[in-house]
Amino acid sequence: MGRIEWAMWANEQALASGLILVTGGIVAVAAQFKGWPFAAYSIAAGVFVCLLEYPRGKRKKGSTMERCGQKYFTAVVKVFGPVTRNYYVRAILHAALAVPAGFLLSTILGMACLGIASAIYLLAAIRGEEWNPIEQKPQERPQVGGGTIKQPPTMPPPRPPVETRKKQPAEVAGQENPVPVAVEAE
Amino acid sequence: GALTSENEAAWLGLNVFLFVYYFLLFDRDKKFYYTRVLLGSALAWARASAKCLNFNSMLILLPVCRNLLSFLRGTCSCCRRTMRKQLDHNLTFHKLVAYAIALFTAVHIIAHLCNFEWYNDSQQAADGSLSSILSDLHQDEESNKWLNPIHSNSTVTYVTFTTIPGLTGVIITVALILMVTSSMEFIRRSYFEVFWYTHHLFIIYFAGLVIHGIAGLVRGQTAESLNKHNPEHCAQDPTHWGGNNKHSHCEEPEFGSIPAESWQWVLAPILLYVFERVLRFWRSQQRVVVTKVVVHPSKVLELQMHKKGFSMEVGQYIFINSPSVSRLEWHPFTLTSAPEEDFFSVHIRAVGDWTENLIDTFQQQKPKTPRIEVDGPFGTASEDVFQYEVAMLVGAGIGVTPFASVLKSIWYKFQHADQRLKTKKIYFYWLCRDTGAFAWFNDLLASLEQEMEESGKASFLNYRLFLTGWDNTAFNFDKDTDVVTGLKQKTSFGRPRWSNEFSAVATAHPRSVVGVFLCGPQALAKSLQKCCHQYSSLDPRKVKFYFNKENF
Numbered sequence: 221m222g223r224i225e226w227a228m229w230a231n232e233q234a235l236a237s238g239l240i241l242v243t244g245g246i247v248a249v250a251a252q253f254k255g256w257p258f259a260a261y262s263i264a265a266g267v268f269v270c271l272l273e274y275p276r277g278k279r280k281k282g283s284t285m286e287r288c289g290q291k292y293f294t295a296v297v298k299v300f301g302p303v304t305r306n307y308y309v310r311a312i313l314h315a316a317l318a319v320p321a322g323f324l325l326s327t328i329l330g331m332a333c334l335g336i337a338s339a340i341y342l343l344a345a346i347r348g349e350e351w352n353p354i355e356q357k358p359q360e361r362p363q364v365g366g367g368t369i370k371q372p373p374t375m376p377p378p379r380p381p382v383e384t385r386k387k388q389p390a391e392v393a394g395q396e397n398p399v400p401v402a403v404e405a406e
Numbered sequence: 407g408a409l410t411s412e413n414e415a416a417w418l419g420l421n422v423f424l425f426v427y428y429f430l431l432f433d434r435d436k437k438f439y440y441t442r443v444l445l446g447s448a449l450a451w452a453r454a455s456a457k458c459l460n461f462n463s464m465l466i467l468l469p470v471c472r473n474l475l476s477f478l479r480g481t482c483s484c485c486r487r488t489m490r491k492q493l494d495h496n497l498t499f500h501k502l503v504a505y506a507i508a509l510f511t512a513v514h515i516i517a518h519l520c521n522f523e524w525y526n527d528s529q530q531a532a533d534g535s536l537s538s539i540l541s542d543l544h545q546d547e548e549s550n551k552w553l554n555p556i557h558s559n560s561t562v563t564y565v566t567f568t569t570i571p572g573l574t575g576v577i578i579t580v581a582l583i584l585m586v587t588s589s590m591e592f593i594r595r596s597y598f599e600v601f602w603y604t605h606h607l608f609i610i611y612f613a614g615l616v617i618h619g620i621a622g623l624v625r626g627q628t629a630e631s632l633n634k635h636n637p638e639h640c641a642q643d644p645t646h647w648g649g650n651n652k653h654s655h656c657e658e659p660e661f662g663s664i665p666a667e668s669w670q671w672v673l674a675p676i677l678l679y680v681f682e683r684v685l686r687f688w689r690s691q692q693r694v695v696v697t698k699v700v701v702h703p704s705k706v707l708e709l710q711m712h713k714k715g716f717s718m719e720v721g722q723y724i725f726i727n728s729p730s731v732s733r734l735e736w737h738p739f740t741l742t743s744a745p746e747e748d749f750f751s752v753h754i755r756a757v758g759d760w761t762e763n764l765i766d767t768f769q770q771q772k773p774k775t776p777r778i779e780v781d782g783p784f785g786t787a788s789e790d791v792f793q794y795e796v797a798m799l800v801g802a803g804i805g806v807t808p809f810a811s812v813l814k815s816i817w818y819k820f821q822h823a824d825q826r827l828k829t830k831k832i833y834f835y836w837l838c839r840d841t842g843a844f845a846w847f848n849d850l851l852a853s854l855e856q857e858m859e860e861s862g863k864a865s866f867l868n869y870r871l872f873l874t875g876w877d878n879t880a881f882n883f884d885k886d887t888d889v890v891t892g893l894k895q896k897t898s899f900g901r902p903r904w905s906n907e908f909s910a911v912a913t914a915h916p917r918s919v920v921g922v923f924l925c926g927p928q929a930l931a932k933s934l935q936k937c938c939h940q941y942s943s944l945d946p947r948k949v950k951f952y953f954n955k956e957n958f
Contacts, residue, residue, distance in 0.1 A: 224597045232587040240583070247516050253523045254562075276592075285592055325562045326519050332580050 225279055227307060227349045230340035234273040234314060237337050241266030241321055241330030248326035258324040265317045266330065272297065272304070277351040286354055298353045305352070307345035314338035414502065417465070421458055421506065429454035437626035439637035440540050440553055440659060444528045445521050452517035453624070455510040460671040462510065463615055466503045467675040469496040471682040473689070476784045508586060511579060518575070521624075522562040529556040539644045543658060551660040555623040570621040578614035581607040602734050612676060615668050622663025631660040690727060690779040697749050699768050699775075702846040705756040707765045708742075710749040713780055718745050720791065720815050721808045724752065724782030731763045731776070740807040741783060744814035750783075753807065755843050790954060792819065792827045794921030798911060798951075800934065802837040802926025806847055809834065809925065813867070817854055820866065832867045833911060835902060837926065839875035871897045904933055908941040912949045922953045 241262045248259030275293040278284050297304045304310075318334040321327035432438055433450040441449050469475070475496065528537040541554035556565055566572030587593070588604035627637065640647065640656035648658040698710035718741050725736040737760060739752040756762045767776045791797060791812055801809045813834065819827035834851075841848050851869055858864050911920060922938055924931055931953075938951035 224600055228597065229588055229593055229600055232590050232593060233584070236583060236587050243512070243516075244519075247519055251520055251523065253519070254526075279596070282596065323563075325522065325566055328563065328566075329515070329576065329579060329583075332576070333583055336580070336584065 225344070225349055226340050226347060227277060227344035227351065228279065230307075230310075230337050230344055231273055231276060233333065233340060234269055234310075234337035237314075237318075237330055237333035238266045238269035238273060240333055241269065241327055244321075244324075244326040244328075244330050248324060253324070253326060255324045258320055259326055262321045262324070262327040262330060265321065269314065269317065269334065272310075276354065278354045280349075284354055290354075291356060294353045297351075305350050307341045307349055307351065310351075311338045311342040311345055314341065414499065417499075417502075421461065424457050424461055425454045428457045435626075436632060436637060437629075439627070439641070440661075441624070441626060443540060443641070444537055444554065445524055448517045448520040448524070449624070452514055452521060455514040455517065456619075458510045459507060459514060459615075460668050462503050462507045463612070463668070464671040464675050466500060466507065467672075467679040469500040469503075471678055472496065472784060473685045473781070474678060474682050476782075504586070504589075508582065511582060515575070515579065519562075522556075522565060522572075525554050525556050526560070526562050526565065529554050530559055534645070536641060536644050539647075540659075544660070551628075551662070553625055553659075553661045555625075569623060571618050571623055574614040574618045578611045578618070581610045581614070585611070598732075598735055612672055615672065616666075619664075619666030619668055622665065625661040625663055628660050628662040631657070635659045686781055689781050692780075694778045694780045696775050696778060700846075701765075701769060702753070702849075704843045704845060705762075705765055706843055706846055707754045707768055708751055708846065709754065709768075709778070710743070710751045711778065711780065712749050716750060716780070716783075718743070718750055718783045719789075720745065720811045722783035722785040722811075724750075724780050724784070726752065726754075727779040727781075728764055728767070729777055729779070730767060731760055735760055736781060737761070738784075740811070742807060742810040744811055744818055746815060746818040753810070753846055755804075789826070790921065791923055792816065792829060794919055794952070795828055796831045796833070796911065796915050796918045796920040797829050798833045798835070798907075798920060798922045800835045800837070800922070800924045800926060800930070802924075802930055803839070805925030806836055806838065806844060807925075809836075810847060810850055812923075813850070813854060817857070817867075820863070821861070831865070831915070832869075833907075834867060834869035835872065835907070836869065837872045837874050837901065837930075840873060841871070870902070872902050873897065873899050874901050904937045905940075908937045908951065912941045912943075912951075916949050917947060918949055920949065920951045922951055924954075 243266075245259040245262035245266060247253075248256045249263065253259070271293065274287060275290040275297050276284060276287055302309075314334050315338040318331040318338065321331040321334070429450045431450075432453045433442070433447055438449060525541075528541040531538040531541070541556075543553060544551040545554075545557050555569070566576065585605055585607050588601050594601040627635070634655075634657040635647075636656075637659065640659075643656070647656045692713055692715070695712045696709055697712050698708075700708040700710075702708060721740075723738050723740045725738050727733075727736045739754060741750055742753050743749060743751040754761055754764060756765050764776075791799075792815075797816075799809055799812065801807075813832070816827065816829055816832065818824075820829070836847070836851075838844060854867060855864075855869075858866050922934055924934055935953045938953040942950045
């Protein structure tokens with residue numbers, strides 16, 4: 221179990237909060253509840269939070285699983301440099317975004333969840349965590365021997381002498397089951 | 407396995423049934439006629455989803471009671487079938503139910519948002535409409551006969567946070583959301599403690615759930631009142647209710663609560679789960695003595711252990727906890743020892759932080775062996791593997807592990823002429839990319855082979871090793887595999903051609919019943935099953951292949 225990177229959980233929580241804000245907002249706007257302009261705001265805030273939080277940051281230790289298609293979002297989020305890298309900024313931002321949602325019942329849940337996400341981000345920031353983009357590594361074609369072998373050998377390399385090696389006829393490696401099953405009489 | 411999809415289909419069916427039944431009830435029943443005047447069909451949406459929430463909250467604790475489930479399966483001898491990766495199935499069901507709870511929670515909340523808003527609107531309306539008349543009924547009395555729970559001008563937010571259902575609703579929903587976000591696979595695998603601690607918010611969830619309905623804010627017309635006041639008839643003329651009007655016979659309607667029922671659904675599972683945790687704790691306190699530690703090539707640790715009262719069967723698994731590595735984590739491992747041995751063993755590969763730490767701890771050879779706690783064994787063993795005259799055992803990749811137990815047990819039984827063993831011939835197929843991490847299994851096969859030769863029973867076991875990492879296009883020269891050391895039988899490169907294998911076995915045993923057992927991927931299961939059908943003779947006296955669906 222590696223050291224806990226709180227930002228990873230804060231990220232999940234914030235993403236969920238964004239969705240909840242959007243949902244609560246849509247309900248209030250669609251049903252025209254009293255105070256629905258706050259709901260309209262919540263939809264916008266929720267969408268913004270989702271876009272910001274969708275690209276997962278790179279973990280300090282171990283490999284990070286990317287979310288599907290996140291590289292486009294990473295490219296945009298990366299552009300803002302220290303503003304998006306720093307978790308203090310995110311903590312304050314989420315706290316600020318959450319406040320207006322508290323004025324409408326439909327979006328209060330979103331506010332609470334985003335507030336919690338903000339608190340976890342604050343904890344992450346205090347621990348010195350940072351958002352780093354997951355970069356795409358260029359795909360390396362597995363070149364055997366550094367690309368100098370034009371025609372790879374067809375037999376596996378010789379091994380220390382073993383009795384069974386003698387029983388192997390000069391078969392071509394890589395075929396499906398070239399040797400018939402040894403049928404033993406009862 | 408098949409059993410699970412039947413369970414899941416039944417579960418889905420019950421959910422649909424409950425939802426539809428209670429939706430129609432609340433949408434049509436006369437009792438809720440006036441409630442619907444205020445709330446429309448949002449009432450039915452809220453109540454139907456509430457019923458499903460109760461149902462699923464009842465179910466969610468059950469799949470994680472692994473000790474109790476294991477006990478049930480063991481005692482229920484009518485269903486002695488092997489459960490493949492039983493634990494995984496339980497957790498899959500638990501997650502499925504959790505998603506259902508999340509979904510129904512969303513529906514329930516949205517419906518109640520509408521309900522609160524419309525209750526509030528009705529309460530504040532002074533237009534003499536049916537809604538406002540209904541909302542004014544019985545507001546000032548001591549009797550609890552009102553319909554609209556909002557009794558004075560306020561905001562929906564105020565009402566939410568000052569009523570029991572509103573407040574408990576918010577609290578348990580936040581708890582639920584935190585549980586869900588910390589259970590995402592990524593978090594669970596990387597930061598187990600965050601997941602485990604946060605998941606205990608389920609205590610708040612259940613406590614809040616039980617309290618949630620006690621205020622009885624959602625109401626229907628009492629039966630008594632329905633006798634004196636038929637809403638379908640009386641709703642047309644609300645201003646004349648209660649008056650001594652000869653035409654209408656409509657008294658003022660009176661309303662009562664729907665009693666809280668969540669506790670009826672969840673009480674038993676909660677008690678079962680408490681019992682499960684107590685049981686796990688008690689079992690984990692039973693002393694485990696590590697009798698032997700072997701470090702195999704490729705960082706594989708074999709632990710041979712002894713625990714009082716421990717008894718196992720082939721193909722089962724245990725959970726291991728090592729407090730010095732992590733106080734909270736329990737990890738499952740297939741048992742690699744045979745029941746006939748006087749110890750039980752597991753082979754632990756280094757695949758992650760916990761396993762690496764454990765292996766390191768043992769390799770350091772401190773004077774005091776690290777403490778080990780064991781829960782289990784779990785998984786219903788298959789006695790079937792001993793029932794077939796001829797057995798084809800296929801182990802792919804890590805799936806080879808239970809076969810250590812199976813092969814050793816079969817050999818023991820054979821040596822001691824155990825009556826339970828019908829097997830006369832075993833064909834064992836081991837498929838893996840490279841034998842590296844399974845060098846210990848390699849050694850096991852070699853030593854079994856040697857014993858069999860010494861007993862003059864060399865023909866009992868026929869095994870083949872297939873290195874599937876080799877194929878026509880890729881060559882892994884840098885893999886340091888010493889593939890065929892000691893194995894007298896042939897090693898083949900590439901996957902087996904099953905048609906050849908099956909036809910050869912059929913030819914060699916033209917009148918036998920052949921059992922085929924697999925521990926490996928689903929795709930392989932499909933091909934083997936196909937071959938079983940293909941090569942089984944229609945003639946009942948001739949060879950028959952049975953693919954054992956519930957595999958290890």
